[in-house]
Amino acid sequence: xxxxxxxxxxxxxxxxxxxxxxxxLQSLTGAKEVVxxxxxxxxxxxxxxxxxxxxxxDFLMRLEKMxxxxxxxxxx
Numbered sequence: 001x002x003x004x005x006x007x008x009x010x011x012x013x014x015x016x017x018x019x020x021x022x023x024x025l026q027s028l029t030g031a032k033e034v035v036x037x038x039x040x041x042x043x044x045x046x047x048x049x050x051x052x053x054x055x056x057x058d059f060l061m062r063l064e065k066m067x068x069x070x071x072x073x074x075x076x
Contacts, residue, residue: 001072003025003029003030003031003071003072004029004030004031005030005031005032006031006032006071006072007031007032007033007034007035007069007070007071007072008025008026008029008031008033008034008035008070008071008072008073008074009035009037009066009067009070009072009073009074010022010025010034010035010036010037010038010073010074010075010076011037011038011059011062011063011066011073011074011075011076012037012038012059012075012076013038013039013040013041013042013043013076014038014039014040014041015038015076016036016037016038016076017036017038017039017040018038018040019036019038022034022036035066035067035070037062037066038076039057039062042057042058042059042062043058043059044058044059045058046058059075
């Protein structure tokens, strides 16, 4: 998969949010931009007990809010 000059959107939880590897991903692949859509504490699955904040949004709900011009979406 060639990421050079591409926009990569990264959807994930706290590991993505912490952003330790996103800069390395951009540097190693030559991606034009790597956008962090990580939210600490979020899940892939829907929550049974809602907290009333951004953590209630599962990955699919957050996917709909991501910018539409990304070339690739990586889910961590």
